[in-house]
Amino acid sequence: MKQYDMIIIGGGPAGLAAAIKAKESGVNDLIIIERDRELGGILNQCIHNGFGLHTFKEELTGPEYASRFIDRVKELEIPYMLNTMVLDINEHKVVTSVNSKEGILEMKAKTIILAMGCRERPRGAINIPGSRCAGIYSAGTAQKFVNLEGLMPGREVVILGSGDIGLIMARRMTLEGAKVKAVVEIMDYSSGLKRNIVQCLDDFDIPLMLSHTVISIKGKDRLEGVTIAKVDVNRKPIEGTEKYIPCDTLLLSVGLIPENELSEKAKVRLSKITGGPEVNESYETNIEGIFACGNVLHVHDLVDNVTKESYNAAKNATRYLSYERCKKRVIEVKVSNGVRYTVPKYINTYKVEDSIDVFFRVDNVYKNKAIAVYFDEKKEILRKKRILTPGEMESVRLTKDMFESNKDCKIIKLCVE
Incomplete structure (x- = not known):
């Protein structure tokens, strides 16, 4: 059985970004597994422009955006397998896959990043x-x-x-x-x-x-x-x-559905709202050492946000490999009054360095409302919004100072007011 420090499942925008960040952070023993005949995922067929405005500060088509990352993967000599279908992942991080050249393959990973994307309803x-x-x-x-x-x-x-x-x-x-x-x-x-x-x-x-x-x-x-x-x-x-x-x-x-059949086999806990894994501030699932990012986690509106999220997941997976552990004081993020879900769902306050961004979607169109964030009963944020729509992802930034001033907080709540 082949052994790897990190296995990344999916060679789309999330998997590519995660692999690059992991390699740049010092992880050399890693591999990308992709079921398609080439890297890039769904971006290869998205020939319209509008990609890359946040990541590269210029307007690119989907293939152009993907090629930036594919070229970097090749520059860094990150290994990848194409035309390879992952059949199973278990909670012990054993990945079983198959392709036409090598047949059935079993690989053991110290950490896994789930980046399988989503499919259409x-x-x-x-x-x-x-x-x-x-x-x-x-x-x-x-x-x-x-x-x-x-x-x-x-x-x-x-x-x-x-x-x-x-x-x-x-x-x-x-x-x-x-x-x-x-x-x-x-x-x-x-x-x-x-x-x-x-x-x-x-x-x-x-x-x-x-x-x-x-x-x-x-x-x-x-x-x-x-x-x-x-x-x-x-x-x-x-x-x-x-x-x-x-x-x-x-x-x-x-509608789009996150591809999480493999996640279920690994006993990853899934959200009933998003269909993706429930993760903490590090994008780690309930199975230690298994992380998730991109559309397999929750459906994004911008690929630039997928890239940023995947960088963060890879950064935290790299820390996991270095056995960098810290104390735990976990707060659950709950939603009400118009907010459908949040990513992350759990926050270990000891892992918040300066701040953490919490992403969410609303359940309807709201005009001239505000997003409120409560630490228990204390309102820490009230951000006025001219319009909120389900089609556009929103975020709020929780700072280290907020956690320091609410050390006994049990629940963080997001809602529309």
């Missing part, structure tokens, strides 16, 4: 009635067809869901000559970034139909059209509001 998860005809794709699959394979999924398109991938594909399909007839969203707000709504829909006069959903699909061999309807506050179709839209393609952008 399929049609079966949303129970749309109708036939299983051709012409129904996830938005990411359509993106791969158009951007990597040079294939057009269809010519008359309806998009269900206003996530960022769906919004971006509305623009992409339009630029390739298709007619995008509508983007249909069951909620009364878009789950995508505001800039994508403006640049991908408004600029191309593509209608965004909020509080609507697809209620039936027509077509035998190929999709012929969909029927949409307005929904009530319980997201149930309202009778009499049905509208038929002829189309040959339906793209689904109905």
